[in-house]
Amino acid sequence: MEAEIVGRRARLRAQTTAEIKAIALQLMAQGGPDAISLRAIAREMGMSGSAIYSYFATRDDLVTTLIADLYTSLVDQVEAARDAVGAEDVAGRIIAWGTAMRAWSLANPEGFRLIYGDPVRGYQPPASGPAPDAAKRACVGLVEIVASAWPFAKDLQPNDDHQWSDFSPGLATTVRERFPALPPAAVALALRVWGRTQGLLSLEIYGHLGLHTSKPGAVYHDEMLDLVRSLGVAAP
Structure with missing residues (x-):
């Protein structure tokens, strides 16, 4: 009882x-x-x-929990979409990641804004950040994609003068353990891929893209195709 x-x-x-x-x-x-x-x-x-x-x-405890939950939900969804595509299809995995990120964000616009956009006035996150595990998973997940594309993309990068000290120690250590053949420039590329998957999406979530097109999904898909082509991998 x-x-x-x-x-x-x-x-x-x-x-x-x-x-x-x-x-x-x-x-x-x-x-x-x-x-x-x-x-x-x-x-x-x-x-x-x-x-x-x-x-x-405190309110900050609630905000920290919200961000951690939302970020984890997002990473779960994009990882599942990526892993549903065969490892040999590098372009398909990148597009699946971006497409899943857009789907999650459109279904959770307030969550997207809380993670990536609107600051909460006076909010003091923990020293490690509000969602350190999920944020690291997201970054390492993108590095995994870039690792597959690196044989094609490495000669197309404008700057290979990156150092491991350019990145957070936790991220650098994890990447070097999991992908020992990758140089620091590959991590910089992963961050740029993140920017391209998120940048256009931010315009859509905040209502800017809809002012100019009735098909934001088509514009986003075109951006993903251009992204994979810029990495030197064949678009599906």
């Missing part, structure tokens, strides 16, 4: 925590990142101000 009670309490806590996070994103959608407030969430849920603090001690 005691175990059943403990299990019921755990389920209730998990449900309430999920509701808190969902309402936080709703508030952000309605009023921007500054609308995220524990007191406002408590009012929406009919909770007392003191009760909600038993779930998140």
Whole structure:
């Protein structure tokens, strides 16, 4: 009986925590990142101000959890899309990554804005960053793609004067362990690939691209095709 009670309490806590996070994103959608407030969430849920603090001690704790959850969800989706394409199809894996990133972002626009766009006024992330594991996974995932393209792309890069000290120690160490043949320039290329998959998407999420085209998806796909061609791999 005691175990059943403990299990019921755990389920209730998990449900309430999920509701808190969902309402936080709703508030952000309605009023921007500054609308995220524990007191406002408590009012929406009919909770007392003191009760909600038993779930998140501060608003910054809630924002950090949101960013970590959203970033992990995004990375899970893009990795799954990439891995569904055969390792020999380098271009297909890059396009699958970008396409999955766009699909996730359109389904979670507030999440995209919280991860990549709108700062939350006064927010102080932890010293390691709000989502260090997911951010590192995303970067290493792109490096894995670039590693497959590197035999074709290395002679097309404008600058190979990068050093391992140019990058965060954690990322540099992980890449050197997993891809010992890759030079630092390949990591710089992975960051540029990230910029191209995200840049045009930011214009779409923030409503700028839709002012000029009724087919932003087609424009994005063209960008992905141009990206793989610029790496010297054949577009599908």
